[in-house]
Amino acid sequence: MASAAETMSRSRVAVGCMQFLFSQAMEGELESLELCLERHIPPHDLAEVKRILYGGETRKLSLPAAALSSAQQRDFELQGYGFDAAPEQLRRPRIVRVGLVQNKIPLPTDTAVAVQFCPPIGQNICKAIYFGKTACHESKQIIWDVDRVCGFFVASVEKVAALHKRIEEIVEVAAMCGVNIICFQEAWTMPFAFCTRERLPWTEFAESAEGGITTKFCQELAKKYDMVVVSPILERDEIHGGTLWNTAVVISNSGALLGKSRKNHIPRVGDFNESTYYMEGNTGHPVFQTQFGTIAVNICFGRHHPLNWLMYSLNGAEIIFNPSATIGTLSESLWPIEARNAAIANHCFTCPINRVGTEYYKNAFTSGDGGEAHHDLGHFYGSSYVAAPDGSRTPGLSRTRDGLLVVEMDLNLCRQVSDKWNFKVCGRHMVVGLMDLNCAVKSPGF
Numbered sequence: 540m541a542s543a544a545e546t547m548s549r550s551r552v553a554v555g556c557m558q559f560l561f562s563q564a565m566e567g568e569l570e571s572l573e574l575c576l577e578r579h580i581p582p583h584d585l586a587e588v589k590r591i592l593y594g595g596e597t598r599k600l601s602l603p604a605a606a607l608s609s610a611q612q613r614d615f616e617l618q619g620y621g622f623d624a625a626p627e628q629l630r631r632p633r634i635v636r637v638g639l640v641q642n643k644i645p646l647p648t649d650t651a652v653a654v655q656f657c658p659p660i661g662q663n664i665c666k667a668i669y670f671g672k673t674a675c676h677e678s679k680q681i682i683w684d685v686d687r688v689c690g691f692f693v694a695s696v697e698k699v700a701a702l703h704k705r706i707e708e709i710v711e712v713a714a715m716c717g718v719n720i721i722c723f724q725e726a727w728t729m730p731f732a733f734c735t736r737e738r739l740p741w742t743e744f745a746e747s748a749e750g751g752i753t754t755k756f757c758q759e760l761a762k763k764y765d766m767v768v769v770s771p772i773l774e775r776d777e778i779h780g781g782t783l784w785n786t787a788v789v790i791s792n793s794g795a796l797l798g799k800s801r802k803n804h805i806p807r808v809g810d811f812n813e814s815t816y817y818m819e820g821n822t823g824h825p826v827f828q829t830q831f832g833t834i835a836v837n838i839c840f841g842r843h844h845p846l847n848w849l850m851y852s853l854n855g856a857e858i859i860f861n862p863s864a865t866i867g868t869l870s871e872s873l874w875p876i877e878a879r880n881a882a883i884a885n886h887c888f889t890c891p892i893n894r895v896g897t898e899y900y901k902n903a904f905t906s907g908d909g910g911e912a913h914h915d916l917g918h919f920y921g922s923s924y925v926a927a928p929d930g931s932r933t934p935g936l937s938r939t940r941d942g943l944l945v946v947e948m949d950l951n952l953c954r955q956v957s958d959k960w961n962f963k964v965c966g967r968h969m970v971v972g973l974m975d976l977n978c979a980v981k982s983p984g985f
């Protein structure tokens with residue numbers, strides 16, 4: 540059996556290999572649609588092109604110089620935009636800043652995963668290592684355990700810690716930018732490994748939505764930065780048979796757990812073999828009242844279902860986040876349309892977020908379509924953006940780089956647009972449905 544040290548050194552070789560492949564793959568990718576437009580459309584036409592494509596030029600937010608330089612040092616894109624509403628006589632503006640985070644996985648998928656979250660001692664070790672402390676609140680015993688089992692844990696802890704560390708440094712910059720609500724990408728704590736259909740090691744990333752290490756980590760961030768945190772993870776529901784779910788955990792800016800929303804539409808398309816791991820969520824269409832506004836989370840594939848957005852909106856959501864993991868060849872032409880259309884149709888803000896990069900897997904898998912076996916799902920194209928109820932939208936973040944999009948919005952715009960267009964008043968879905976039903980019952984054969 541390989542020693543812990545051997546395992547680690549093998550995994551380092553693989554890391555190097557994969558990183559090489561990774562940078563190769565990113566090279567051929569278009570950086571962003573907006574940069575392309577800006578480069579190639581003559582300046583006198585650009586404003587008109589943006590009006591037609593984006594509903595106008597979104598107001599640029601002036602972000603602190605320290606935040607911009609930290610983002611640069613930490614190698615992620617930072618962009619800020621603002622949506623305004625008309626002044627009202629009875630309501631004050633309801634200004635909120637949201638932060639959308641998109642990122643690559645920092646380490647290759649085949650970095651060894653040991654006993655990440657399983658035994659309580661594992662959690663303590665993770666905590667001790669992650670928080671870089673020489674002592675954890677539990678006891679000295681943990682430190683002794685860290686030393687003793689370090690080789691066993693380091694590879695896995697390193698990967699989780701690397702992701703958590705990356706997110707922490709982005710959140711720190713979000714705090715400098717005054718972000719009130721932050722949302723990470725779908726299953727942000729892991730590679731999007733569901734394409735493989737392999738159980739181990741991927742299911743080891745699953746953790747409790749209520750007491751898992753990631754929720755605790757996010758609670759610390761929320762308290763520290765007075766920020767609502769939306770944390771989409773792979774959930775293991777220990778008290779209901781250890782079932783897995785694709786879940787967004789919502790944490791109040793006080794650090795309290797507000798609740799969770801489980802992904803309710805599961806893809807069975809291409810290599811998105813997610814129903815191998817978890818099924819349609821059972822949490823309905825919850826909304827979360829935060830100090831900054833009422834929010835909901837429509838996870839990834841739910842984006843394609845207009846009634847899903849409608850339900851969150853009917854339940855009162857003013858901002859609907861859409862943490863995603865999707866690839867260019869499958870959905871990129873739908874990406875700018877669906878969430879934006881949902882913002883228009885439901886008089887709310889929508890925030891689609893997509894991960895970045897290409898994730899390689901050691902074992903090849905097929906798409907079940909007779910095609911060749913392959914090692915990656917495709918390129919996750921980032922391009923996170925925010926759409927407003929009046930149909931305007933921000934430019935997207937990069938297609939290739941980690942990024943933080945900071946968007947200021949006046950939530951009064953939701954009701955203002957609703958009062959103008961009245962879609963919820965003039966929509967005839969229910970009335971028509973009931974009339975049809977009445978007619979059918981009263982006059983069979985009608």
Ligand SMILES: NC(=O)NCCC(=O)O
Pocket residue numbers: 725805806811838839840841863864865866869870
């Ligand atoms: N994560 C996920 O549901 N992806 C499916 C592909 C898509 O919805 O574009």
